[in-house]
Amino acid sequence: MPTMARLGIIGGGQLALKLIDPAHRLGHHATILDPTSKCPASQVAECHVIAQFDDPSAIRELARWCDFLTIEIETVDATTLTALEKTGTIINPTGDTIAVLQDKYVQKSMLAASGVRTPRFSEVWALSDLQAAGEEYGYPFIAKARRGGYDGRGNAVVTSADHCRDVWDRFVGVPLMAEEYISFRAELATIVVRTSRDDLIVYPIVETQQQDNICHKVIAPAAIDPGIAREARTLALNAIRLLRGRGAFGVEMFLSTDNTVFLNEIAPRVHNSGHYTIEACQVSQFEQHIRAVTGMEPGTTVMHEPFAVMVNILGDRNGRAAPQGVEDALALEGVAVHIYGKRETKIARKMGHITVVGSDLNTVLALATEARRRITI
């Protein structure tokens, strides 16, 4: 049973910021590793190792300080994590799991090999591989950087055989994969948690709405047929069952126009699609992750409100952040605002989010939209 554990988190963004709140509440101390001195979690971390996420000696230093290590970003040095595990450091999720998920082609290969339904995909090492993908999947299809992409960065929609060369030139030197484009009715997501006892628990299936490939809005639960929700739940659980390591995993899925659920991508960490759990669930994804990685029993994943809508507050300019209108948003009944304290805003940067809970989805949606409209940053 952990008592006043020292928790190390690689990454100091908004996910670490939100992880540290329940960590404190449960009596733990938190140290982060992040290259930015004024990163969001630096506000609440007791210690801050200022270093790159993939700096092996800094990760080793963090490990020396901490009883438990975890991550809030997947672009870490997984090799060092695996080596540290061999010397007894408790790291969740494991270095191997992070390594498998870091490479989207390896991730999908692992999933497909075990029968988890994904869009069709293939390796791309030459322009001809892209062209072959186009022939096999039809146009449009997706070209993706295998590593390091997030929020749609590193993705390209290949629209025609002629377009293949442009895309190939754009990604020169970047290991690529090709993926079938799924014509979807909705994007779904959920949070699966491997608990400290290695059981899997799962939050409700939500709908995520993207704008320019960035999560913009989350509707919990997704307004889908219960049978489809069950199918998505099973798919997500089957996927995470293949991975080692405890804690929260964000699972993104497509619901195709013909009502088939495909697994899109797994993040080995808490996830934007689970922010609504702070207000809508008794135990949030963040607390659940902290419990799992520090050896504590899990809590319920049930929503205590019928509906929740989360809207991201994305930057719409580049420059010094200056949140305005937070109080106007709060003047709307039932609106919670989370500002992450980032000093600089950038176009499409996640600067905060809004959550609204309630018993009528249309009201909740309208309040969330109006609250978002009232805030500039």
Place this chain on the structure above:
Amino acid sequence: MPTMARLGIIGGGQLALKLIDPAHRLGHHATILDPTSKCPASQVAECHVIAQFDDPSAIRELARWCDFLTIEIETVDATTLTALEKTGTIINPTGDTIAVLQDKYVQKSMLAASGVRTPRFSEVWALSDLQAAGEEYGYPFIAKARRGGYDGRGNAVVTSADHCRDVWDRFVGVPLMAEEYISFRAELATIVVRTSRDDLIVYPIVETQQQDNICHKVIAPAAIDPGIAREARTLALNAIRLLRGRGAFGVEMFLSTDNTVFLNEIAPRVHNSGHYTIEACQVSQFEQHIRAVTGMEPGTTVMHEPFAVMVNILGDRNGRAAPQGVEDALALEGVAVHIYGKRETKIARKMGHITVVGSDLNTVLALATEARRRITI
């Protein structure tokens, strides 16, 4: 409209710890002033002025750093706060209000002069004043240090005329007051907030149960007749109406055996009796205070759960803190645990608290009691 305001808090205990969470969420930065380097709020404050609460030059330094100043402890240097207000520093509650409340005799005189019902009370400057109080109020009555006492420290129950001398000798050199002992059915409390628009809003009336003069358990709402709850609410509002300055005020009351409500004491800050609002209300006393002192609109004070019970986790020995059993407590459905991160435990020191919410009071009470039983610290 405040944007990324710098908030200064005098005091760095658990109340400051819990104030900083919503401060961050609303986009603000927090600096604390506290003599203890590892105080609870030092975990989450961005800057920490290490100084005594009544150190004028340190308070001035804090004011230079901050857009808004507030307190989490009332034993501050109120004179310096009043002087700073005259130079334009925005301080809530005001220095004058803190000064009036710091002296319990002055506090009660102010309340009684405006017709707020309190127990009878009198000044004590000599042993004969104590003896006169005994004759007037009968025995037992209460002798109280006028300043600095909290959690029952500085209080004595005077049981007989002979006992007066013992009490007098014990408090030699300490300015005292005498107070009628109210034979009470229950102790009640509430949080009243003066908003940024100078309106008063009030949380539900709760019952507080003390052990050895320290708040041990809070039951929200208090199981009392609605008419009595209305009377308590009016009494609390009438009391706070007499004070200047924005933010949360903790109001403690007695419900006498003949069903009369008396005002006991006001704290010019968030209060232990309002901790349940974190889980039971959409906007906690802490967020409400932050909104009020940074110029934001208030939120609702309504409970979204029928019942809440808060139990303090008090130290039962002196030494290094070692929380045990937190996960066993969390294994109970609906239990939230808050550990404050204090390095040292002491007998009767507030080390954390437990909140349980639900729709059946007996279940909630039983869960809270069992959760508390499972934790040692």
